[in-house]
Amino acid sequence: MQRAYNFNAGPSAMPLEVLQEAQAEFLNYAGTGMSVIEMSHRSAEYAALHAETKALLRELMQIPDDYEIMFIQGGGSTQFLMTAANFHTQKYAAYVNTGVWAKKAMAEGKFFGEVYEAASSADKNHSYIPDSFNIKDGTSYVHLTANNTIYGTEYKSFPKFDVPVICDMSSDILSRKVDVKNFDLIYAGAQKNLGPAGVVIVIAKKAFLATARQELPTMLKYATFAANDSLYNTPPVFAIYMVNKTLHWIKEQGGVDAIAQNNAAKAKLIYDVIDGSGGFYKGHAVKEARSLMNITFNLATPELEKDFVAQGKAAGFVGIGGHRLVGGCRASAYNAVPLEACAALADFMKKYQREHE
Structure with missing residues (x-):
């Protein structure tokens, strides 16, 4: 399955x-x-x-x-x-x-x-x-x-x-x-x-x-x-x-400390792509306030964001559109989201950037 x-x-x-x-x-x-x-x-x-x-x-x-x-x-x-x-x-x-x-x-x-x-x-x-x-x-x-x-x-x-x-x-x-x-x-x-x-x-x-x-x-x-x-x-x-x-x-899993360590590693995978994208992806939150649970970012235009979400959905990524009130993109990497899912999203983001720069 x-x-x-x-x-x-x-x-x-x-x-x-x-x-x-x-x-x-x-x-x-x-x-x-x-x-x-x-x-x-x-x-x-x-x-x-x-x-x-x-x-x-x-x-x-x-x-x-x-x-x-x-x-x-x-x-x-x-x-x-x-x-x-x-x-x-x-x-x-x-x-x-x-x-x-x-x-x-x-x-x-x-x-x-x-x-x-x-x-x-x-x-x-x-x-x-x-x-x-x-x-x-x-x-x-x-x-x-x-x-x-x-x-x-x-x-x-x-x-x-x-x-x-x-x-x-x-x-x-x-x-x-x-x-x-x-x-x-x-x-x-x-x-x-x-x-x-x-x-x-x-x-x-x-x-x-x-x-x-x-x-x-x-x-x-x-x-x-x-x-x-x-x-x-x-x-x-x-x-x-x-x-x-x-x-x-x-x-x-080892309790809250182990969960927290895993959550930090998951979020880092995606934030590193945002920070290394040269502005292709723009994080919404200032670095010192970034959530480990909800990673929010924008692309250059709403049209590009819509395409990113659509292509992501076709590749198996669900829920990466931003909230209806603010738009943009969001990946919610809650406790049960595995590290592998965040790694896959990071790879997809890099691939999407290469194809759309």
Whole structure:
């Protein structure tokens, strides 16, 4: 079977071993005679899976005991809403505007009070990460977007603040080591590095959860999920099952440090082509802010970019067109994208340049 070179930005590539394991036990999970998607979320078999998934996350991310781990439906976009609904309790909420998703999060925050930009990279089309911040008195929290899938930038290190920090890590969770203790709440949609769409991982400091607004609908309260082990209603069982498989795979690769080393090597293959192209390929992000997950670049004209994407697709490269809002080209080299795929794309880029200069 010929597998595509999958550079989709999400849903994205998953480890072949994980897909094969899921396929092998799809009709009979853990000897139950049922698929995992058929069984009760109250069953002993699912309870064991659920607990193990949390334990693997805690181990791989070194999550302290005073943090809750929750599985929530609705994607990152619902988290834009939930974070503000629960924690925008003072006069302001601060957002660092590093692109489209940060702006979307800020738009949801406006439903619950006044928001402002603590910093922005909009002046240079989100090609860099700001390093100077303005935090007003009476700020409930500052919201960061760790990695920017559309513009291809990421924080290499995270700033410290005197107010709680909420971070969207949807695009780079478990791609590199982060110190969870530096965040009050982390959320991440699974569909880029951890599994299929359908579940969001939320990691929150228990003391921070205690500060949340209480007068909210049941399903918008983090307290509902924390108090019920994410089982107040039926959780996205299959998505959590696939996250479990992917976490096992990450551990088998050598853990987060090994994954990070591989991700750096993958991204270097493609960035080296961009840097060595003499301007044929133009990277969007400044070098010191380049994402290892989302490699964004342009060619001389939109027409040439369209041809590059079309020829790439014919050669087996999927998902290398830029986001519809900004155009250009993008290769999303998430955890499960193999080194060989990035090497093949680098070779294709060199060949395309030779034929079109």
